[in-house]
Amino acid sequence: MENEKQNKKLKILCLHGFRTSGAILQKEVEKWPQPLLQKLDLVFMDGPYPAQGKSGVDGIFEPPFYEWFQADEEYKEFYNFEECLAKIEKFMLTHGPFDGILGFSQGAMLAATIPGMQREGVALTKVPKVKFLIIASGAKFGSSKFGIPKLASASFSTPITTPSLHIIGETDIVKEEGIGLLESFVDPLIIHHPNGHTIPMLDDKSLEIFYNFIAKIQDLP
Template sequence: MKGGDGAKMMRILCLHGFRTSGSFLRKQISKWDPSIFAHFDMDFTEYTNLEECIAYLCEYITSKGPFDGLLGFSQGATLSALLLGYQAQGKILKEHPPLKLFVSISGSKFREPSICEVAYKDPIRVKSVHFIGDKDWLKLPSEELATAFVNPLVIRHPQGHTVPRLDEEAVCKLSNWAMEIILSQRSTNAAPVDTVDETATNKEEEAEPKEESECEIAAAAEGNGIVLQRREAKAVEAVNA
């Protein structure tokens, strides 16, 4: 999808909170200034069973993507951070381009040690913004999640566990953050002209290894999906606590 200026829009997959829905999250986000995400294509999906949702989301991202980033509220933010951490460690989404951005609203880390040892092993190098409410019962866990990312932008608000209404300062911060990402992406996409011939020359040489790599990735992704489902089953109680 392209924006009004003809440039390709970056895509964000949005994950709702516990016992809600994609349409409900869309309504919650609609209270924000529409200009903030005017240059993004927002996709609101549904998931229900936490034990199976990791495999489902990986399949959704792969088949419906590519996506540039994730936005999540509460459990949706926790799941998003997990996906980002696991992709960074090469455990999932190997066939999908690296996700570049993350919007966390009242998010937190998983508590299961086997998950933490992998997902948050290293600082996650994704552009992230974290909304943290002063009255949110997940205030401290949200702050802890922010520390798992490199140079996170933290936007605080006086409300509780909710998608907050943004004051002028918050709108300005979020808009600048989003625009910085858009400009960086457009700069990256502006490939030098003299690289075209070199790419074409190497295309034939790279074709065979690429096919072999895709086969290996497919097998690995299937295996990782099973492992993650088992781990998520253990983490249900921790997430819903």
């Protein structure tokens, strides 16, 4: 039974960054070593809305590009946030059940709110509670830099006990916000890397932290 748990792949919903796509995030994540990827069943979803402006990766990756929701220039007012969550829930019902969520950038901000919204019973109530989060280049809604969507207003009202692994880049434009997000989680594990706003390659130390995180999740009831 113990071996079965350790051999079972963790099914993870992967949420891409702003104005990119599931296919782009898949290309980035697949840089990770095969022995790690073989432990994960990764499912990549496209954001529900076509990009409503120029993508930062245009010319680097092929379109189409998508976004999860929209916001004003100050990132204080949000649009289509509830609709986005309804579409994620529908995807999870169709393609799940999922054990956890991996998010990058805008997808990471969104992922970080989900345990709190499930706890409050305001979103993703038809699917099982997520068992863990992997947050890459994340930031916190409701920080000094960002507003918070109404639906997520109580997401960080109490510390989030959902196990979390945070991937933080030394030269990432949201490094400080990513560090600030850690305060909302109980016992977060952290992988630091020397790069910017990207999914990094993983060195031996980072891989050890990742494998320890996976072992911790597989031990959950």
